[in-house]
Amino acid sequence: MTSDPPSGEEKPASRNFIEQIIDADLAAAKNVDQIHTRFPPEPNGYLHIGHAKSICLNYGLAQQYGGKFNLRFDDTNPTREEQEYVDSIMDDVRWLGANWEDRLFFASDYFEQLHDWAVKLIKAGKAFVCDLTADEMREYRGTLVKPGKNSPDRDRRVDENLELFAKMKAGEFPDGSRTLRAKIDMAAPNINLRDPVMYRIKHAHHHRTGDTWCIYPSYDYTHGQSDSIEGITYSICTLEFENHRPLYDWFCEALGIHHPRQIEFARLNLTYTVMSKRKLLQLVTEKHVSGWDDPRMPTIRGLRRRGYTTESIQAFCERIGVAKFNSTIDMAWLEDAVREDLNEKAFRALAVLNPLKIVLTNLEPGQTIDIEAPNHPQNPEAGMRTLPLTREILIEADDFMEDAPKKFFRLRPGGEVRLRCAGIIKCDEVVKDAAGNVTELRCTFDPDHARKVKGTIHWVSAARALSAEVRLYDHLCAVENPEDVPEGKTFIDNLNPNSLQSITAHLEPSLVDAIPGTHIQFERLGYFFVDPVDSTPNKPVFNRTATLRDSWTKVKN
Structure with a gap:
């Protein structure tokens, strides 16, 4: 999409593919009593506009179907997570209009349950402790065209796996020395099913659990089980998780627990910016920007500081819709959404960014004419304000052209133009410096509001600005x-x-x-x-x- 949003007569909104899936499930009474969605960020950075799409989608579906919405932090990597990020994410989600009510959760709330389920899988012969290093594991994993090979530890006895896993939990092994892996299929075409890691040893302080744990569950193991614990009905995520869905399903089925349905949609990509948390962090740490809230950043915090509104971002997410295939949205769509919202909300004011001085020769030095101007031209209830018109005023330099083309309807030598909310000025004289640069215009002021001229420009009082x-x-x-x-x-x-x-x-x-x-x-x-x-x-x-x-x-x- 690279053009402005379509205009014209409103048409009934069609059902997106996720709504169609939910409608079909409800009609078939399949796996759904009450729609329950969630937004599950990792607290390792600030939210960006792509997350806003996910928040609006998940919360919007819960509202639309009279369901529930959870905010859950998938906080399984203590070396990258901070309370600062937790606080900022909560604030941004709330600012976007999503209300999780009393359903604020953390994956770390479930560490005991996740551990117990891991033990259950070990006892069922579906998980094992592996001694391979990270490099060796990559070598054993294979490629897209070459199957992997089994770890030498894959056939360890259940009792030995239980003992080693207990020692991992007790902190008896150094970081990276052992992992707990699911026992699935090293020849699976989907590499995610090639005995994925469930737990890693990491002696690190966690922002919520402190030093209680030195083994931490992987995202793939944690995510679906957390959804299951919370009774989530639809795990709605972006397309990069599509290849992870068979693993999501495997864990739920192997454990025999509530099994949410995962549905993937296209993530939001925008022109002229980057959306990777890693790259956004790089911009901050290398000081290419002033911080996560720099108004140039695509973070929610940056957009808020730039002046974007909740309603404009909600409207933008609604306009771009929900698709199955990745694409890049032109930044103009986001800008158009905020213009449309602010056109209704923003009071008007006069400002000059690149000034050129005008002397109104028929006004006396020190004379001030009070000009009444509307605060919002389309909203009389917004009231009026007073602008001081003085002998010396400032206009935009590019609102004057000495050798103007025929269709230039601003100010030119001998020409007339209306001052916004005031009268008409006529350019009588152009003053230049020794280098030939225009430094001042000398004009006469006519307070007649009835007379028509083709151009209107803005201005401010030089003395009172x-x-x-x-x-x-x-x-x-x-x-x-x-x-x-x-x-x-x-x-x-x-x-x-x-x-x-x-x-x-x-x-x-x-x-x-x-x-x-x-x-x-x-x-x-x-x-x-x-x-x-x-x-x-x-x-x-x-x-x-x-x-x-x-x-x-x-x-x-």
């Missing part, structure tokens, strides 16, 4: 697919050097009291957000959320 930091954000990466790089290069080489431009802009004086977290449309320039981190009293900092559509830049007279 608020000088403020404005951050102009562009795409994080300079190319659509930043991971498509030649040999010897990485995605870092595709970062956009112009992704952030910080300028001092001139704003209407009412914005001095702008509250952090407020959305504002700078007329003809775009949507901006009062930065909630760096803004201080009477010194707001503005982040550009999105530019305006071309059609929106034409302000009506």
Whole structure:
């Protein structure tokens, strides 16, 4: 998808393939009493826009079918997980509108049960302790075209496996010296079924269980069993887990426990950014960005700081839909969603980013004319504000052209243009410096609102304007697919050097009291957000959320 969302008459929404599966199961009374979904993040980083799609899908299905929704942290890797990530994920999921009520869980809550089930599999001859190193295990595993070969330890007696596993749990072996593996089929075409690892030895402090455990279950072993414990009916995950589904099923069937149904959907990929947690972490640690909440990042925290709203992300996820095949969505779809939402919500204000001074020669020095302007032109209930028009004003430099083409409807020598919400000005004189650069325009002001002219521009009082930091954000990466790089290069080489431009802009004086977290449309320039981190009293900092559509830049007279 690379074009804007379709417009026109609304059509009834069709059922996506997951809804069709659920509908069929409900009709057949198959495995479903009440729909129960979950969002199961690993607390090893901040959530990004791809996770938002999963959250909206899982929570949306639970709401749609009158079911339940869980938030569960799959916290099985203590060396990469932190409480900071747990806290941020909870905050972001809540901000996205998903309500897990009292169903907050952690895989670490189930460590005892998972251990007991592992013992059960050992006793059933379906799991064994393996002494192979990680490198040896890879060698024994085989390839897509070559079957693996059995570990020399695969036929260990049950009592020996039980004793070794107990010693692993007791901390008697060093890290990496032994693993517990499921005994499935080393010749299976699906490599995930070639005796996968269930437990590894890792003497590491866990953010919740402390030093109680020194063996930790693998994700593949933990995930399905955690779903089963919680009574999940549908384990909805992204396509990279499709090849893991037979293993998910094997564990549930081998243990004889409640068996959720796994359904895979296409993950969200966006142009001009990266979505890998590892790569996002690299951007943070190497200081290519200011942090996980840098507004250039595709993290939920970054989008929030840039000014994206809950409703805009929900609408975006709804628009792109749920598919079975991976594709890349144009960033324009996300930007369009936030524009549509903020067009209704954001109050208007005047700001000049690249100023050119105008002297209104028929106004007296010190004279001020109070101009009444609507806070929102489509919403009279939003009220009015007062703009000071003074002898010296500022306009955008590119709203004047000395040698203007015929269809240039802004200001030119001898030409007229309307000041937004005020009267009309006529350019009488162009003042230049010694190098021939335009430094000032001298104009006359006509307060007549009835007279028609073709162009309207924005402005601020030079004397009364608020000088403020404005951050102009562009795409994080300079190319659509930043991971498509030649040999010897990485995605870092595709970062956009112009992704952030910080300028001092001139704003209407009412914005001095702008509250952090407020959305504002700078007329003809775009949507901006009062930065909630760096803004201080009477010194707001503005982040550009999105530019305006071309059609929106034409302000009506």
